[in-house]
Each structure stands twice: as structure tokens, then as C-alpha cells.
Amino acid sequence: MYYYGIHLDVPNAVYPPSDDSFLLMNNITPRGRVLEVGTGSGLVAIALARKGHDVVATDINPQALMAVRRNALENGVDGRVNVVRADLLNGIRGPFDTVVFNPPYLPSRPLGELRGIGELGSPGALDRLATGPAYGQLGACTPNRISEHDDGGAQEEAQGAEAEDEAGEDDGPEEPDDWLSRSWMGGKGGSEVLGRFMGELSRCLASGGKGYLVVSSLTEFKLPPDSGLDFRVLAEQGLPFERLFVLEVFRRPEGSR
Numbered sequence: 539m540y541y542y543g544i545h546l547d548v549p550n551a552v553y554p555p556s557d558d559s560f561l562l563m564n565n566i567t568p569r570g571r572v573l574e575v576g577t578g579s580g581l582v583a584i585a586l587a588r589k590g591h592d593v594v595a596t597d598i599n600p601q602a603l604m605a606v607r608r609n610a611l612e613n614g615v616d617g618r619v620n621v622v623r624a625d626l627l628n629g630i631r632g633p634f635d636t637v638v639f640n641p642p643y644l645p646s647r648p649l650g651e652l653r654g655i656g657e658l659g660s661p662g663a664l665d666r667l668a669t670g671p672a673y674g675q676l677g678a679c680t681p682n683r684i685s686e687h688d689d690g691g692a693q694e695e696a697q698g699a700e701a702e703d704e705a706g707e708d709d710g711p712e713e714p715d716d717w718l719s720r721s722w723m724g725g726k727g728g729s730e731v732l733g734r735f736m737g738e739l740s741r742c743l744a745s746g747g748k749g750y751l752v753v754s755s756l757t758e759f760k761l762p763p764d765s766g767l768d769f770r771v772l773a774e775q776g777l778p779f780e781r782l783f784v785l786e787v788f789r790r791p792e793g794s795r
Contacts, residue, residue: 541581544588546609548579551601553721555581557775558752558782562640565773565784566750570635573742575626575735578721580606580619582638587615594634596624599717626735633744639735639751642721645728645758727758737762740789749787754780766790 539546541555542563548554555578563582572593574583583595583606597603603621610619624630725731732753739749750772753759756779761767766789773784 542585544581544584544609545612546579546581546584547605547612549601549605551717552599552605553578553602553718555579557777558640558754561773561775561782562638562750562752562784566636566638567748568636568638570744570747571633572636573630573632573634573638575624575637575639576641576721577606577621578602578640580609582640583619584610584613584615586638587618588613590618591636592618592620594620594622594630596622596630598623598625599720601717626731627738627742630742632742633747634742635744635747637739637742637747637749639749641735641751641753642723642725642731643728643752643754643757643759644722645756646723646725728754728756729758729760732757732759733762736765736767736787739787740766743789747788749785751785751787753783753785755783756780 539548542560546555559578559581563585566582566586568586568589568591572586572591574586574593574595577583577595577597578599579602580595583593587593587610595606597606600623603623606619606621607616610616610621622630732751735751743749761769767787768790769785769787771783772786775782
């Protein structure tokens with residue numbers, strides 16, 4: 539199938555490009571060395587490579603990695619997309635100027651049990667997000683939070699990531715039992731996978747580097763304590779059961795709190 543002029547083969551076990559993929563792709567300002575975490579079928583990585591960027595594209599799903607290699611070759615950018623198996627940022631060495639992630643952000647419970655902006659229809663919370671301070675405000679405005687709550691270097695990255703992944707393949711009883719579920723199930727509150735990623739992001743960002751990610755109004759998103767990171771909302775899109783946000787994440791200026 540074609541998405542924005544990019545031909546993609548998307549296996550059944552790989553997350554297909556959707557509204558969140560397109561929203562993220564259209565709101566990235568890439569520069570320098572680029573890393574895409576959880577690349578899936580490779581849409582974003584290939585789009586950035588077609589613009590002339592060299593991209594390290596990672597995923598833990600081996601079927602996704604095979605698809606990305608095929609898709610990069612099909613779209614003539616296989617020389618610009620280096621595919622790496624990795625569990626989030628484990629085994630990945632920065633720094634990267636641009637880090638992109640469309641994470642599993644939905645709570646791992648049935649849709650009928652979700653209690654976010656989309657389901658509750660809480661326009662007041664959305665108004666606060668739209669009109670409030672530009673930085674670091676998403677978590678404070680969601681009902682979930684209120685309720686409680688060089689080529690060689692890239693090759694070395696690939697080897698290190700594969701070694702760490704193989705050593706930790708026992709995922710335990712809390713993990714979903716298939717790759718497709720793992721691509722959208724974010725754990726309790728939708729924030730467990732995001733929490734792991736955010737805890738490692740700072741060490742992978744170059745000076746002045748930016749991270750770009752998608753979260754949902756159903757996600758209990760907050761920055762890790764003492765991470766030194768902040769964020770601003772770049773774009774948002776309403777869907778029937780949720781609202782999607784693209785966040786730009788960056789290091790706080792020295793001396794700020």
C-alpha cells in the first residue's frame with residue numbers, strides 16, 4: 539500500500555501506519571543524526587531518509603525489522619536507513635540530534651474501562667491544554683493525572699542492541715502474547731513503556747537535540763523526576779475515543795526548574 543507516496547509492505551504482526559503515525563510524521567523538524575525508536579513498517583524513517591537524512595531505525599519486533607529493510611529497498615533509501623534490533627534505547631549509543639518515537643501509549647485494559655478525555659468528553663481539560671502555558675502542561679491537564687494520580691558506529695549499535703535483546707527475551711506474564719498487541723499496549727496507565735523510554739532519552743540526546751513522540755489523552759504521561767527534560771505540544775488531533783498529541787521533548791536550560 540502507499541502512504542504519502544511511500545510504498546509499504548506491512549505484515550499482519552506489525553503496526554500499520556495510522557492517524558498517530560501521520561500526525562507524528564508531519565510535525566517533526568529533523569536535523570543532524572536521526573534515531574527512530576519502534577519504527578514498525580518504517581514509514582517515518584523512510585520519509586526522513588527521502589528528505590536526505592541518515593536514520594537509525596530500531597524495533598524489537600523481528601518481523602518489523604524485515605519489513606523495514608524491504609520497504610527501504612523498495613523506496614530507494616536502503617543506503618540511508620540502518621535497521622537495528624533493540625528494546626527501546628537499550629544498547630543504543632548517542633548522541634542523536636533527533637529522536638522519534640510513536641510508542642505503545644494505550645493503557646493495557648479494555649477500551650470500555652478507559653477514563654480519558656476522549657471517553658469522558660471533558661472539553662474543559664482540552665481548553666486548559668490549548669490555552670495554558672506552552673511547556674510541560676500535558677500531564678497536568680489530563681483527567682488520568684488529575685484523578686490520581688558513522689557507519690561503523692551504527693554497526694556497533696546494532697550488535698550491542700541485539701545482544702541485550704536476546705539476553706532479555708523472557709518478558710514475563712505481564713507482556714502481551716503477540717507482537718501486534720505489544721505495538722499499542724503501553725502497560726498500566728499507558729505509561730510503562732513511555733516511562734522506560736523517557737528515563738533513557740536524555741543520555742541519547744545531543745546538545746540541543748529534540749525528541750518527538752505521540753501520546754494520547756488516555757495516557758498517564760509525566761516526565762521522570764529529575765530527568766532535566768521538558769516538553770511542549772506541537773500538534774493535536776481529535777479522534778472518536780481519544781485525542782492525540784505530538785510532543786517535542788528537550789533538555790531544560792541550565793538553571794531552570
